[in-house]
Amino acid sequence: MSDRTEISSLGEFGLIDHLTKNIELQNASSVVGVGDDAAVIDHFGKQTVISSDMLVEGVHFDLMYTPLKHLGYKSIVINISDIYAMNAIPTQVILNIAISNRFSLEAIDEFYSGVYAACEHYGVDLVGGDTSSSQQGFIISVTAIGEVAPGKFVKRSTAEKGDRICVSGDLGGAYIGLLFLEREKKIYLENRKIEPDLESESYVIGTLLKPEARKDIIEFFEVQTLVPTSMMDISDGLSSEMLHICKESGLGCVIHEDKLPIAEEMRSAAYKFQIDPTDCALSGGEDYELLFSLSQNDYDKITLNEDISVIGYTSEIETGTRIITKGDSTYPITAQGWNAFKKV
């Protein structure tokens, strides 16, 4: 970008005005939006669902290979994914950011263009937030708000024995995308004349940089009058999330390796890194697909949806959490999910 406007030239209120001046509220539930001490929301008898997450530069994202517009989009998506994971519909978001003076107004505008694109795509209103300075880096905190008919939310702890275990979409792509971009970054830092070839791996890179939340699956449930017995979104990896559901529901499970949904593009990319695609599908994080359990009686309904895979079933807690491989061996499932505090 050729122009650079310092954030300090606008001041905090000037910046907020600049970033929020074109907001048009889309939801009747957004009673008061940006510009007061707080937002006011009326879900008209429905229950309110709220989730909040923080993204920290250098921990959750690397701006060397993450375009700011994608980062803005993803910040919203991963938070409303938590709302869908409760079987609810997202209606509003609140966005707090802290930025160092390394960032220009033009850079923040790029970020917000992604935020607004996600808000438009998912029909949610940005109703508040806070911008402040940071000493170092870019920190993002998003609160997503949604609504659900009373009692229709779906928790992690309510799976029952003999339920089918299902996932939406394909797994493991985001992890391979991350490996690929990290490798290209290293090569580039060693020799800045080598342009990375991103085109060939556009599937896995896209999965990492521009994930989508599974609005369509929640809408499919609604149309089919299906209510999963338990559900969560896959942000830390299938194994880790499966263990959460089993632990909190007091159950065991059996997962079949040959049922794991793996895209061909992910499989071939994994082989290039000499990694087992099954490992990626089990332990790679950031897929933002939905993992849910379903009563056997509802099994017929989901066969209508090609984007849902049945990967196993829940069992008694005594049988443990197991995976049966293609070679018919049985192994325990262990959490290999991403740990923000683990020293690498």
Place this chain on the structure above:
Amino acid sequence: MSDRTEISSLGEFGLIDHLTKNIELQNASSVVGVGDDAAVIDHFGKQTVISSDMLVEGVHFDLMYTPLKHLGYKSIVINISDIYAMNAIPTQVILNIAISNRFSLEAIDEFYSGVYAACEHYGVDLVGGDTSSSQQGFIISVTAIGEVAPGKFVKRSTAEKGDRICVSGDLGGAYIGLLFLEREKKIYLENRKIEPDLESESYVIGTLLKPEARKDIIEFFEVQTLVPTSMMDISDGLSSEMLHICKESGLGCVIHEDKLPIAEEMRSAAYKFQIDPTDCALSGGEDYELLFSLSQNDYDKITLNEDISVIGYTSEIETGTRIITKGDSTYPITAQGWNAFKKV
């Protein structure tokens, strides 16, 4: 503290479990709390009020003179203050933190002890949040959630001409507290043998480090069946907030210097710094008192409350925003509020 437990020894889920294991939900509206993809709240026909703010180490607080327990308490207080400023009652909070490995588990426990003390004092439930690592410093993002009877929320933009302008409590203490602590820090860094004398200025220091939100004023309104015509909390200084209300309500105002509520302790501390106490009251931030406008007809009711001062009245927009000094001179009110992006 003698013991030091590394956060990394617990992992993210272990840390969240440790920090939230003793939560007992206090409000019937807290349907699902910590431990799922999202919290579920049912305000049973009331409207939901939501506000979120970020606090960044080195920008909003200095751990050299801010005890972690006070910081935890203040993080909650300043956010629920925004809920009260809408004439609503806070019911839940969500807390996200990002911390560098400089912080031990014991330090985080200190911080949380303040968080829980504030939650208990104000009757709010901690229902969610996210802990992650940061590359540098301590970053806090709090989302406060509250409820209000439909249409009973009070905005900034709805003051009317001829309304009385009122503030709760005393003004300017937090600013003088900050000046004092900054001075003592500088002296200490120059000569670490000099112990700062904090006792003598405990009033202004307390105002800065352990502010309270004006729950009592909102309860007083309820008892008196009073609804202010506009309201906001004073976080950036009286002048700045007064200009917000006037601008957004399309009005001017007259403030009387001799009506500004100033505590004796603040006045004498200001003189030690050779600063005009009126300047502190007008421009000092972080008081978290309530600024509101009231119809003349309601004037009698507030005389019952010694903690509310009438400091002026609203006027036509053409007359501008003015202060009349003790010497009967008239000056325009200018925003000297705190600007997070202003280079100092």
